Amino acid sequence: MKNILITGAAGFIGTNYVKKIAVKEKDYHFVLLDALTYAGHYENIKVDVESNSHLEFVHGNIVDEKLMDELFKKYQFSGVINYAAESHVDRSITNPQVFVQTNVNGTLNLLHHSLKAFENNPNFRYLQVSTDEVYGSLTEEDPAFTENHPLAANSPYSASKAAADLLVRSYYETYQLPTLITRCSNNYGPYQMPEKLIPLMITKARADQKLPVYGNGKNIRDWIYVDDHNRGVWQTFLQGRIGEIYNFGGQAEKRNLEIVELILAQLNKPKELIEFVTDRKGHDWRYAMNIEKVHQEFNWKPQVSFDQGMQLTLDWYLQN
Numbered sequence: 001m002k003n004i005l006i007t008g009a010a011g012f013i014g015t016n017y018v019k020k021i022a023v024k025e026k027d028y029h030f031v032l033l034d035a036l037t038y039a040g041h042y043e044n045i046k047v048d049v050e051s052n053s054h055l056e057f058v059h060g061n062i063v064d065e066k067l068m069d070e071l072f073k074k075y076q077f078s079g080v081i082n083y084a085a086e087s088h089v090d091r092s093i094t095n096p097q098v099f100v101q102t103n104v105n106g107t108l109n110l111l112h113h114s115l116k117a118f119e120n121n122p123n124f125r126y127l128q129v130s131t132d133e134v135y136g137s138l139t140e141e142d143p144a145f146t147e148n149h150p151l152a153a154n155s156p157y158s159a160s161k162a163a164a165d166l167l168v169r170s171y172y173e174t175y176q177l178p179t180l181i182t183r184c185s186n187n188y189g190p191y192q193m194p195e196k197l198i199p200l201m202i203t204k205a206r207a208d209q210k211l212p213v214y215g216n217g218k219n220i221r222d223w224i225y226v227d228d229h230n231r232g233v234w235q236t237f238l239q240g241r242i243g244e245i246y247n248f249g250g251q252a253e254k255r256n257l258e259i260v261e262l263i264l265a266q267l268n269k270p271k272e273l274i275e276f277v278t279d280r281k282g283h284d285w286r287y288a289m290n291i292e293k294v295h296q297e298f299n300w301k302p303q304v305s306f307d308q309g310m311q312l313t314l315d316w317y318l319q320n
């Protein structure tokens, strides 16, 4: 049986990956690794791990060289999907060091051990889960980011992710390690930390608290339902061309204010709860993804519309 290492498996996107993909892929043995930082919650995947013998959880840090050495020796991984990261832009503005530790040094550690795994297994693959934020910011008129767009990260978070992407590229170019990079727009769905826009606004609105909106609220993000992203990651892992980068997006560009107003309307709460607050430092104006490549190569398209995805997300938060 093929052993696959999934890092960051107890985070928002990792949890949804475990529940929708890993549980069904019984031809693989998944080693689900997570450091359980403030953003990781083992309770969310415990039931899946305990009821599936092909899933195994390991509490550990991707920066830990000794642990990675032990895990790679024990399991002889045939693939790695690296979801683990410090992921919250605001936290990266106040404490960038930990972002470099995990996102840069952690990725390097995984690449280093992956190279040894590749020496023993020519079919080994390493997939880096990255973000549209590495491309920087667009104006209202700019065309959407393609995979060839220059890297122009603006926040410590996106800079650390861009640095990781370049390390991944260097392992492909220098050592021919079979690597893949996926870059995706803003995810939403169940199990997201309440500090991110959509869960934050749902939580505040339900409690009749003020909803803090950065600047004038007009910044634009492309939103993708988390299951569509994970389906793309898994398809890339299985079918992607080695050394390539693949963009994923939900084809749903929205201004932050539109999202907040939609949540208030769905929850029957007044717009007066909105409170405009001092803008985020270095706030990127707009992200938009050109997804032509994944459509051409994998016939991938988002399957969950923004309206459907928001309904699913609201229902989940109301029940949990």
Ligand SMILES: NC(=O)c1ccc[n+]([C@@H]2O[C@H](COP(=O)([O-])OP(=O)(O)OC[C@H]3O[C@@H](n4cnc5c(N)ncnc54)[C@H](O)[C@@H]3O)[C@@H](O)[C@H]2O)c1
Binding pocket: 007, 008, 009, 010, 011, 012, 013, 014, 033, 034, 035, 036, 037, 038, 039, 040, 041, 060, 061, 062, 063, 082, 083, 084, 085, 086, 087, 088, 102, 106, 129, 130, 131, 132, 161, 183, 184, 185, 186, 187, 188, 193
């Ligand atoms: N959320 C988004 O909108 C989005 C969009 C594009 C790409 N991404 C990328 O997808 C990945 C997952 O994002 P998310 O939203 O699920 O983040 P998240 O913060 O919810 O989860 C990250 C997980 O990684 C774990 N982790 C952190 N540091 C670790 C370390 N040193 N070793 C092992 N585990 C560690 C955390 O405990 C957590 O469980 C990240 O790489 C992120 O950059 C996220």
